[in-house]
Amino acid sequence: MRNKRGRSSSLSGLSGVYLGAALGFLALKGATLLLNAAVFPRLRPQPVPPGSPRVSILIPARDEAHNLPLTLPGVLAQGADEVLVLDDGSGDRTAQIARGLGARVIPGQPLPPGWFGKPWACQQLGEAARGEVLIFTDADVRWHPGALGAVLQELATRKADLLTVLPRPEELTPGARILTPLVDAVVLCLLPYPLLQTRWPLATTANGQLMAFRREAYEALGGHACVRAEMLEDTVFARRLKARGGRVRQALGQECVGVRMYGGYRESVAGFGKNAVGVHLNSRVLMVTLGLWHGAVYALPWLVPARSSAWWTLRLAGLLERALVNVVTGRRTPADLAEGLLGPLTPLFALPAYRLALRRRVTWKGREYAQ
Incomplete structure (x- = not known):
């Protein structure tokens, strides 16, 4: 009995650490999004100003x-x-x-x-x-x-x-919506x-x-x-x-x-795959680590039973994020807002892009490059 209680206590402790870290991560991203919604410059249509340079x-x-x-x-x-x-x-x-x-x-x-x-x-x-x-x-x-x-x-x-x-x-x-807006x-x-x-x-x-x-x-x-x-x-x-x-x-x-x-999902995978290493400061270790973490934050909460309100909060936050981003960028149609539903699936659909990025050579527009 003591061993069972000990294991249960350990699992509960790990679950608490995970929930705290995941919720804190999404809260930080949410705060950054709110700040950027307030201060990030947006272009507004206007004529070319008089006296502009060539x-x-x-x-x-x-x-x-x-x-x-x-x-x-x-x-x-x-x-x-x-x-x-x-x-x-x-x-x-x-x-x-x-x-x-x-x-x-x-x-x-x-x-x-x-x-x-x-x-x-x-x-x-x-x-x-x-x-x-x-x-x-x-x-x-x-x-x-x-x-x-x-x-x-x-x-x-x-x-x-x-x-x-x-x-x-x-x-x-529909295929391009999975990864392109990321x-x-x-x-x-x-x-x-x-x-x-x-x-x-x-x-x-x-x-x-x-x-x-x-x-x-x-x-x-x-x-x-x-x-x-x-x-x-x-x-x-x-x-x-x-x-x-x-x-x-x-x-x-x-x-x-x-x-x-990109015209569809396959093109998105190829495009993200060629840039993924560079986006992660040319570190494959960092890329894989963050990829696993995003899977843990967005996909994992839907793969295990939600035993508390904290789990439901994590699930809801993961669904809302992309929809709110689209609102900030001016994409507000029902289809744009529904992209939030892709949040739990996105880490899984991104796996082929990570697989391409792990290769030492990448092909783009008929040319092959070392990376």
Whole structure:
């Protein structure tokens, strides 16, 4: 009897520690989300401010014939001084479509040794551009009316050397909803905006889907050459710019800037798999540890009987988180709010992405890279 009581007491003690840690973790994330909901900058549509500097919008494109007819007209309508599309060895009609829509197309040069594809494409764009503000944006990003004015206003107001924007996910398929919106959740629940404004380089995030540089700051680091072999080139660039004293600022795209990043679950797995190691500071140990912890916080409470109100509180908090994130980013349809129901399943659906990330080589857009 004593042994049974002892085991029961030990299990009860471990359960209490687990519940306390899990609830504390979700409470910290909730507090961070509330803070960011209050202070994280949001873009608002507006015309290009009078007297704005010369602007180059730069689009690296590899096999983007399916995206450009949907996104390039919105970019061209912004009123930038030039819009350049770099055709990065596409096997489809990327160049012809971009040229036909009115963009200036630059044929990409072969990938040099020691370079990853996107940094090399961006480096060529930066060298060809004539603007004082260089805005790099992906081919799947949708620029809505007033977006350029909003970006330039935010860049000026924040006195930033780099303004990076988190586009709002649009037209998500059921499969894409599983993992794609996690980008928003990571930024808004784990990165307090005031911390991002400090001079600490590691307290920095960036999104390569839209990065607006002042030219002198960009060239001071040698352009994308400073991240030539980085899979997570956007955040690494921002950290290195901040380490040199540059001002890096972030904003939510809201109704100005949207993105349809991945068409379904498999594409999401491939995209998250290629970036997962870099997001975790290039540490596979950290990546696996946090992956297990998220499974324990979100999935485990639904796999064991709920014996107290604390268990139900943990379950409810895990369901609410993603729905609240979507409210903050402006995604408020019934389908968007229902994404919270995916919370307990997300750690399980993320397992294939972690498996890809554990490999020493990653394939992306037909190229293979060491990581």
